[in-house]
Amino acid sequence: MDLTFTPEDQEFRERVREWVQKNLPEEWKDSIPRTQEEREIINRQWDKKLYEGGWAAIAWPKEYGGMGATLIQQLIFNEEMAMADAPEGLMHGKGMLGPTLFKFGTEEQKKKHLPPILRGDVVWCQGFSEPNAGSDLAALQTRAVIDGDHLVINGQKVWSTWGYLADWCFALVRTENTVPKHRGITYVMIDLKTPGVTVRPLDQITGVHDFCEIFFEDVRVPLENVVGEINRGWYVAMTTLTHERSTAYLGHPIRFRNQLERLADLARNTKRNGRPMSEDPVIRQKLARSFIEVESFKHIVYRTISSRVRGEEPGAEASMAKLYYSEMLQRMTELAMEIEGPYSQLVRNSKWALVEGDWQYQFLYARAATIAAGTSEVQRNILAEHILGLPR
Ligand SMILES: Cc1cc2nc3c(=O)[nH]c(=O)nc-3n(C[C@H](O)[C@H](O)[C@H](O)COP(=O)(O)OP(=O)(O)OC[C@H]3O[C@@H](n4cnc5c(N)ncnc54)[C@H](O)[C@@H]3O)c2cc1C
Incomplete structure (x- = not known):
């Protein structure tokens, strides 16, 4: 293990520290006890402030509006944010979908979805788990059938964090039943305002309701929203999950x-x-x-x-x-x-x-x-x- 910080890294740390000291309002500090609603508002405002300051996506490539910084600089950035007790922001778009689109998205998908994520204009949630598919995610049963240039989706997701707040959801759906279960899954981006989508928050023991059930009833999603290939979504999902588990x-x-x-x-x-x-x-x-x-x-x-x-x-x-x-x-x-x-x-x-x-x-x-x-x-x-x- 060698984590020596170079002079550039030290200079980067100074810049982050200076910026956060100037821009983080005292009353936004993460350790202050507050309601779920207050927390959401602050997280959204903080995401926008980071964007305006040029800090929206440290490790994203420059061509997609990121800083193109190294992993060590991402570490430094996260450490400085933690030291300042800054809010963590709403991370699903930036932390999970963004890196997935770099690898598997079409140019159109990247142009359409990445800028609003960076600006903090669009909130994303993750629709992977289902009532009978969690640890064994590949057992998922939400069904999608191709109809012309659309997928028609029926089924249910559960535990989608920030679902009630999200504008869009990246989800896994079953498009093929007759092959081994990992091979019949498709990764799709769903606009949660599409007719047939119902989002229902789940009341939790903490008294808040940031996890949601999402129901799909004949929801028509354009095929252009599929990420990667039809039936190859499992491999796309692994990229999303790797990012969920690695830098978070x-x-x-x-x-x-x-x-x-x-x-x-x-x-x-x-x-x-x-x-x-x-x-x-x-x-x-x-x-x-x-x-x-x-x-x-x-x-x-x-x-x-x-x-x-x-x-x-x-x-x-x-x-x-x-x-x-x-x-x-x-x-x-x-x-x-x-x-x-x-x-x-x-x-x-x-x-x-x-x-x-x-x-x-x-x-x-x-x-x-x-x-x-x-x-x-x-x-x-x-x-x-x-x-x-x-x-x-
Ligand atoms: C705070 C929170 C946020 C979440 N956010 C999201 C989200 O945004 N989007 C999303 O899609 N999902 C989300 N989830 C769902 C999460 O991914 C699942 O809850 C998790 O994968 C476990 O699945 P499950 O709840 O179906 O439990 P199950 O898989 O049914 O597991 C039940 C029990 O069986 C055990 N078990 C299962 N398989 C094995 C095995 N092979 N060996 C040994 N023990 C086993 C488990 O450890 C567990 O104790 C969230 C969950 C939580 C708690």
């Missing part, structure tokens, strides 16, 4: 570190039997464990990046990082509940909740971390087969 957490070690500082503050400010919880030896041990875990996670991320800088594809290391941080996050938020003690039962809108109930929210949301983007069991299977060489 570059700034996470610093975001977790910030979160830990707040957790230590919670321990200092919460008293039990007249003494701050930060003096309790067991709590101190657990806080120390969390600090060690965050530091270890940072090195897992650096190792992944190092191998990519050497030109290797993101592989099983990405699974290791995902598995490690999702379980670490759950332990960290469980510790917050332990520190809060009886107050941990109070949710956001209770006036007695500590820190506006933000730790409850984080604790509940962290349950999803070991499911989203591939469950822990699935990540362990990947590690067992690809790193340990165990039989399937």
Whole structure:
């Protein structure tokens, strides 16, 4: 692992830091507890501000409006954003569809879809999972039949993050039933305003509803919206998923570190039997464990990046990082509940909740971390087969 920053990288870091210090309003900081609606508005405004500042897409090629920067500079950018506690933005278009279109999109598709993503004008969601297709994604059953120059789509997607807010959805549909399941799937971009589309938000345990079900009833989508070839969508989807799993957490070690500082503050400010919880030896041990875990996670991320800088594809290391941080996050938020003690039962809108109930929210949301983007069991299977060489 070699992550020495060159003088150009250092200069790049200075430029990012200076810009974010000037342009991030104090009240937009990510750690401030706020409602889902407030969070969305801020994320959208932040995406637009990044665009205006020329920072919309660090690693996108210049020909598509990006900075054409290196992976190390992307890391630096994400780290600086995390250090400044900046919002993460609405990432599906930039982080997942964009890189997929560079590889598989037609020139028309790139011209039509990439600029609005960069400007933050269009929000995208991902329509892959279905009620009976999650870990086994290739089992998906949403059906699409070719009718003239259109696909006619019927079926249901579920867990589409930001679905109710999205203008468009990149989705996988079944176009062939008589071949092995991976080979009959097509990748298509669907305008969610098309007649026959119904988006229904799902109420979550956190009290928000950012995941959605999407229903398709005779939805007509032009064939020009197919990405790659008909029935070859599985390979296109792998590019999207690789990007979902590989660069998404570059700034996470610093975001977790910030979160830990707040957790230590919670321990200092919460008293039990007249003494701050930060003096309790067991709590101190657990806080120390969390600090060690965050530091270890940072090195897992650096190792992944190092191998990519050497030109290797993101592989099983990405699974290791995902598995490690999702379980670490759950332990960290469980510790917050332990520190809060009886107050941990109070949710956001209770006036007695500590820190506006933000730790409850984080604790509940962290349950999803070991499911989203591939469950822990699935990540362990990947590690067992690809790193340990165990039989399937
Ligand atoms: C926060 C969040 C956001 C999400 N956002 C999106 C989104 O935007 N778009 C989208 O399309 N999807 C999204 N998803 C869906 C996500 O990809 C799926 O939930 C995930 O892939 C698991 O699928 P499933 O829920 O169907 O569970 P299942 O696959 O049914 O799994 C159920 C249980 O069985 C276990 N299991 C399954 N297969 C194996 C195996 N081979 N070996 C061992 N154990 C196994 C799993 O680990 C799990 O414990 C999101 C999910 C979450 C939680």
